[in-house]
Amino acid sequence: MTSKIKRGISLYSFQEEMFLGKMSVEDCVAFGASIGAPGIEILPEQNMPTFPNITDAQVGEWRDMLARHGAHFTCYDMFLDTKRRKDRVMTDEEQVESIHRDLILANRLGIRNMRILIFVRPDILEKCVPMAEKLDVHMGVEVHAPWHLEHAWILRTIEVADRLGTRHLGILPDMGIFMKHYPPAFRARFERQGARPEVAQFIVDQHEQKVMCEYTIFEVAVKMQGNKAEVAMAETLRHAPYANPRRIGDYAPYFRHIQAKFYEMNEDCTDPALAYDEVIPALVKAGWEGTLSSEYEGNRWIQDVHEVDSREQVRRQHIMFERLIAKAEAELA
Amino acid sequence: MFDKYIIDPASVANTGPADAPTGFSFTTKLGYYRGLGLSMVEDLKVSIDGEALPREAIRFDEGEGPLTLDEMETAFDRRWPFGAPATITVAHPGGFPAGEHRLALQQRLRISYMPFPSFNNDEKVISL
Numbered sequence: 001m002t003s004k005i006k007r008g009i010s011l012y013s014f015q016e017e018m019f020l021g022k023m024s025v026e027d028c029v030a031f032g033a034s035i036g037a038p039g040i041e042i043l044p045e046q047n048m049p050t051f052p053n054i055t056d057a058q059v060g061e062w063r064d065m066l067a068r069h070g071a072h073f074t075c076y077d078m079f080l081d082t083k084r085r086k087d088r089v090m091t092d093e094e095q096v097e098s099i100h101r102d103l104i105l106a107n108r109l110g111i112r113n114m115r116i117l118i119f120v121r122p123d124i125l126e127k128c129v130p131m132a133e134k135l136d137v138h139m140g141v142e143v144h145a146p147w148h149l150e151h152a153w154i155l156r157t158i159e160v161a162d163r164l165g166t167r168h169l170g171i172l173p174d175m176g177i178f179m180k181h182y183p184p185a186f187r188a189r190f191e192r193q194g195a196r197p198e199v200a201q202f203i204v205d206q207h208e209q210k211v212m213c214e215y216t217i218f219e220v221a222v223k224m225q226g227n228k229a230e231v232a233m234a235e236t237l238r239h240a241p242y243a244n245p246r247r248i249g250d251y252a253p254y255f256r257h258i259q260a261k262f263y264e265m266n267e268d269c270t271d272p273a274l275a276y277d278e279v280i281p282a283l284v285k286a287g288w289e290g291t292l293s294s295e296y297e298g299n300r301w302i303q304d305v306h307e308v309d310s311r312e313q314v315r316r317q318h319i320m321f322e323r324l325i326a327k328a329e330a331e332l333a
Numbered sequence: 334m335f336d337k338y339i340i341d342p343a344s345v346a347n348t349g350p351a352d353a354p355t356g357f358s359f360t361t362k363l364g365y366y367r368g369l370g371l372s373m374v375e376d377l378k379v380s381i382d383g384e385a386l387p388r389e390a391i392r393f394d395e396g397e398g399p400l401t402l403d404e405m406e407t408a409f410d411r412r413w414p415f416g417a418p419a420t421i422t423v424a425h426p427g428g429f430p431a432g433e434h435r436l437a438l439q440q441r442l443r444i445s446y447m448p449f450p451s452f453n454n455d456e457k458v459i460s461l
Binding site for chain 2: 012015018019020021043045046047049050051079080081082083084085086117118119299300303304
């Protein structure tokens with residue numbers, strides 16, 4: 001069978017170069033298109049300096065720019081500033097209004113998927129469903145570590161979507177939930193900050209065995225009298241779940257877009273940490289049709305010692321995607 | 334995520350008359366992967382050689398005119414865009430001290446989806 005999985009990039013992946021003024025948004029779009037990943041995920045609050053005031057002329061410029069490179073929008077990453085005011089949290093009505101603002105802008109840009117921050121309450125999203133349906137924008141709650149596919153908070157959104165029978169509310173998995181192995185880039189940085197190699201190895205071994213994180217944190221912090229870097233490394237285990245890739249098929253009807261998070265690719269174009277070799281066959285088997293959107297988040301782990309090359313990292317990830325998709329297709333044929 | 338880049342060391346300059354500076358200024362970028370409304374920039378702590386300068390002495394300007402840190406708290410219609418330099422001016426009679434000194438900045442941000450405030454720290458050795 002031929003899979004209908006599409007490939008794309010999130011502009012988030014190039015945050016280091018864009019922050020430093022080394023790449024423009026158009027450079028990122030052109031690069032994505034050049035590696036066969038023309039689906040563009042945008043963070044308007046990052047990539048549109050005049051946000052939230054976007055004129056029709058600006059919308060036109062964006063669409064023209066994407067068209068020039070044979071690219072298209074896939075997803076709009078929204079934010080919700082519930083703590084915008086110091087004296088009080090946004091009311092429910094203000095939250096709905098803010099999400100409506102984003103749905104409308106997504107629709108103006110011709111975007112049909114919206115990444116909803118995971119902390120947004122399911123009952124607030126329920127109130128936004130009529131607008132999402134009217135504008136035909138799917139609201140996908142970002143399933144981000146330390147949450148995972150079957151976390152009770154996520155199941156609340158699934159419950160609302162089922163009860164309403166809507167196709168415009170669901171989830172949007174971030175592949176960081178499939179952390180099968182501890183990322184070598186994390187370990188290396190903690191060692192540079194003073195973690196002793198034997199303690200770092202202990203933490204990696206504990207994660208490899210999927211020991212529940214609090215045991216490891218106690219061992220490192222109390223029994224081993226770990227230093228600051230060692231305790232901080234152990235505490236990253238709180239955000240390092242390995243969700244079961246076999247359950248992907250059950251949830252596939254609820255998502256149309258994936259944030260393909262990664263921290264560092266090996267030179268041979270394999271991911272040392274995240275279980276893409278199990279996730280992609282499950283997606284292919286489920287007949288899933290959305291976009292795998294690269295979300296490189298390795299810059300912050302290496303920028304203390306070497307220059308960040310987000311393009312090279314993203315390029316390697318897409319070679320991996322091509323390989324794994326083709327392999328899964330062949331195995332199902 | 335961008336701590337080491339938030340102070341631009343080349344931008345540090347004295348303000349006021351050259352022979353009697355009234356303070357100094359420098360440019361800074363928001364240490365965050367998106368832009369943020371100014372009301373959520375809770376604090377900008379500037380220090381020289383580890384000694385914090387008074388909050389009242391600090392002015393912030395992302396391009397729309399200088400604000401005190403208290404005024405920023407209610408500047409709901411202004412944003413600090415991603416990757417964009419803003420200017421911090423500090424009233425400091427005599428200007429930035431001569432010779433090598435450590436200039437530090439801490440940005441404290443109120444990020445709604447995080448349970449705790451976000452701190453960005455940078456320190457640069459400056460010699461004017």
